[in-house]
Amino acid sequence: MRIVVLVKPVPDPASAGERLGADGRLDRAAVPAVVNGNDEYVLEAALKLIEAAGEGEITLLTMAPTNAPETLRKALAMGAHRGVHVSDVALGGSCAVSTARVLAAALRQLEFDMVFAGIDASDGVGGIVPAAIAAHLGLPFLSYAARIEPDMFGRTVRVRRISATGYDVLEAPLPVLIAGTQALGEPRYPSLKGIMAARGKEIVTRSLADLGVDAISVGGAVATTAVLDSRMPPARAATEIVRGTPDEGAARIVEFLADRRII
Amino acid sequence: MGTIWVVAEPGLDGGLARISAEAATLVRDLAATAGRDAIGIVVAPDPAAAAADLATYLPVVWTIAEPAAADNAWSAVAAGHVAALIAEDSPDAVFVGAGADGRDLAGAVSALTGLGVLVNATGVAWTDDGPAIEMSVFGGKLLTTSGFTSGRGIVTVRPNVATAAPADAPGRVEARTTTVAKPLPAVRVVDRVNEQNAAAPIEEARIIVAGGRGVGGPDGFRIVREIAEALGGAVGATRAAVDSGWIPYSQQIGQTGKIVKPELYLALGISGAIQHKVGMRTSGTIVAVNRDADAPIADFADLFVVGDLFEVGAALVERIRTRPG
Numbered sequence: 001m002r003i004v005v006l007v008k009p010v011p012d013p014a015s016a017g018e019r020l021g022a023d024g025r026l027d028r029a030a031v032p033a034v035v036n037g038n039d040e041y042v043l044e045a046a047l048k049l050i051e052a053a054g055e056g057e058i059t060l061l062t063m064a065p066t067n068a069p070e071t072l073r074k075a076l077a078m079g080a081h082r083g084v085h086v087s088d089v090a091l092g093g094s095c096a097v098s099t100a101r102v103l104a105a106a107l108r109q110l111e112f113d114m115v116f117a118g119i120d121a122s123d124g125v126g127g128i129v130p131a132a133i134a135a136h137l138g139l140p141f142l143s144y145a146a147r148i149e150p151d152m153f154g155r156t157v158r159v160r161r162i163s164a165t166g167y168d169v170l171e172a173p174l175p176v177l178i179a180g181t182q183a184l185g186e187p188r189y190p191s192l193k194g195i196m197a198a199r200g201k202e203i204v205t206r207s208l209a210d211l212g213v214d215a216i217s218v219g220g221a222v223a224t225t226a227v228l229d230s231r232m233p234p235a236r237a238a239t240e241i242v243r244g245t246p247d248e249g250a251a252r253i254v255e256f257l258a259d260r261r262i263i
Numbered sequence: 264m265g266t267i268w269v270v271a272e273p274g275l276d277g278g279l280a281r282i283s284a285e286a287a288t289l290v291r292d293l294a295a296t297a298g299r300d301a302i303g304i305v306v307a308p309d310p311a312a313a314a315a316d317l318a319t320y321l322p323v324v325w326t327i328a329e330p331a332a333a334d335n336a337w338s339a340v341a342a343g344h345v346a347a348l349i350a351e352d353s354p355d356a357v358f359v360g361a362g363a364d365g366r367d368l369a370g371a372v373s374a375l376t377g378l379g380v381l382v383n384a385t386g387v388a389w390t391d392d393g394p395a396i397e398m399s400v401f402g403g404k405l406l407t408t409s410g411f412t413s414g415r416g417i418v419t420v421r422p423n424v425a426t427a428a429p430a431d432a433p434g435r436v437e438a439r440t441t442t443v444a445k446p447l448p449a450v451r452v453v454d455r456v457n458e459q460n461a462a463a464p465i466e467e468a469r470i471i472v473a474g475g476r477g478v479g480g481p482d483g484f485r486i487v488r489e490i491a492e493a494l495g496g497a498v499g500a501t502r503a504a505v506d507s508g509w510i511p512y513s514q515q516i517g518q519t520g521k522i523v524k525p526e527l528y529l530a531l532g533i534s535g536a537i538q539h540k541v542g543m544r545t546s547g548t549i550v551a552v553n554r555d556a557d558a559p560i561a562d563f564a565d566l567f568v569v570g571d572l573f574e575v576g577a578a579l580v581e582r583i584r585t586r587p588g
Contacts (some may be wrong), residue, residue: 011359013324013518013537013541014401014537014538016402016404016537017402017413018401019401019405020557024407037518038519039417040386041519049540086548093335095379096370096373096375096379096380097374097377097378097379097380098371100370100374109321113331118524120366122396123517124382125382125383125399125400125522126380126382126383126419127366127370127371127382128370128382128419129370130370130379131338131366131369131370131371131374132370132371132373133369133374134370134371134374134447135342135370135374135375135447137373138445138447138448139274139448140449140450141290141339141367141371141447141449141450142336142450143332143336143338143363143366143367144363144492145491146512155580158453161336161363162512162513163363163455164275164276164464165457165458166456166458167458168336168455168456169452169453169454169455169456170336170450170451170453171450171453172450172451173446174500177440178414181512182502182505182512182517182519182520183433183512183513185454188569194362209476214468214565217414221381223412223415224377224378224380224411224412225380225381225409225411225416226408226409226412226483227408228395228408228409229408230405230406230407231406232404232405232410233399233403233404233405233406233545236549237370237565237566237567239404239561239562239563239565239566239567240565240566240567241556241561241567241569242569243474243569243570244565244570246571246574246584247578248580249552249568249570249575249578249579250568250569250575250576250579250581251567251578251582252566253529253550253566253568253575253587254579254582256489256550256565257527257548257550260548262470262526262527262547262548263494263583263586
């Protein structure tokens with residue numbers, strides 16, 4: 001079983017230091033990068049599947065600035081086999097349309113049964129790139145996955161897709177693209193052995209030329225969207241703190257909500 | 264005259280999703296200020312019910328009857344039709360809800376048409392260069408206004424951004440047909456499972472009562488549910504509570520869960536760590552109950568009650584239930 005896992009280095013959300021640069025784009029140098037949280041869940045799901053099958057290979061694919069290999073090492077340390085890093089100066093400022101095109105071009109050069117992606121990334125939170133990549137490649141797209149179950153012959157896969165009232169069971173023939181959620185299960189911590197092994201794992205760099213993508217067709221110059229303006233949200237009023245008996249606390253909550261016409 | 268569209272997502276039992284009614288109201292108001300026509304689109308096996316509902320909000324609704332949408336995932340089936348309509352009629356903007364189906368549709372239609380996508384709109388205005396979309400980014404730390412470099416594109420809209428309000432008079436429903444040159448692969452829906460006691464969806468809730476680590480266990484969520492019920496709200500949770508198996512992932516709010524913007528967010532036993540904060544800090548009113556007076560949530564709640572959530576919670580249920588009127 002060959003699984004490609006899309007991995008996005010994102011500014012560490014725990015740092016709370018994310019900011020836009022003067023050009024209105026995310027300032028990626030301002031904050032240390034980590035592997036996007038939802039990508040770790042799908043990587044964990046991929047690792048469990050190949051462990052259960054007793055065979056298989058996991059390739060990480062990322063499109064990111066030149067410092068991405070450091071971030072990829074952690075995902076390699078979890079147990080992925082190799083990494084493909086798409087990097088090109090012409091990609092700076094790419095919008096989601098360019099990103100999907102480039103990742104689709106990179107996937108055309110890889111062999112796989114399934115592509116996994118996190119349902120969204122903590123920096124952009126758009127959740128649209130996986131569906132766009134699937135459309136470019138003509139792959140069945142199975143999203144909001146809480147469980148991923150390939151059949152024993154490697155011909156089809158079933159996915160539990162989270163719905164408003166429970167879940168839908170989706171089925172499609174391989175190859176497919178699956179966007180997964182945290183419900184897939186807690187990612188493992190890399191073991192010391194895994195960390196050591198990751199140092200020797202291959203990370204291949206691919207430029208736009210390597211992918212056969214014309215540099216003028218992607219990147220900031222042809223971005224479909226632009227930030228026009230940014231500002232701080234209005235500050236919240238100071239917090240009112242209530243100490244007292246439980247009933248006094250409850251009484252104040254009811255009064256507070258009634259004043260605001262919430263109840 | 265140009266047009267602004269809203270694509271309706273499937274709701275329960277062939278009806279209209281609530282977020283689509285909100286997005287339709289938003290689009291109608293935007294079209295009025297922009298001097299454009301507002302048009303709704305329903306792609307469904309039997310679009311009549313949803314189209315009639317959507318037409319209460321919009322002057323024109325187009326329907327596409329697509330039998331394949333009955334037993335296949337909606338977005339891949341609908342995307343081909345929507346892309347074909349876009350190629351034919353060149354709308355100025357296409358709006359869709361920022362939920363699961365809306366995001367899947369937006370991504371696929373973007374790939375098919377090359378149109379850009381602005382995501383998670385919290386507000387919208389019209390300029391000479393097309394729509395100006397307000398978004399809340401970096402977990403609510405920053406507000407941005409963005410536009411399309413071509414003036415045209417696709418927008419996903421957050422729940423609770425507009426209040427669904429019917430138009431003065433219902434619009435007309437017109438059946439359309441399209442030719443989908445190259446359909447996306449359909450994904451079969453083998454089964455639709457309604458989970459017993461499935462909790463009310465949190466994204467669209469006006470009131471959310473959420474529990475964190477301080478709730479202490481699955482039994483502890485009983486008081487959270489009781490308060491939610493008394494207030495007519497939905498139950499939410501932190502990742503710690505979900506990871507402990509106390510409550511399903513569908514109710515999780517925060518970085519790898521959902522981002523919500525209810526009118527009231529009542530946080531019980533929630534410290535307010537950044538991973539949770541990013542999912543709820545833009546809520547209208549935030550009330551917290553926590554024993555730890557130094558919990559970070561004290562910095563961004565409107566009202567903070569220092570106390571035991573079970574004791575305060577029980578008193579709160581009593582007071583809400585016995586409240587006159």
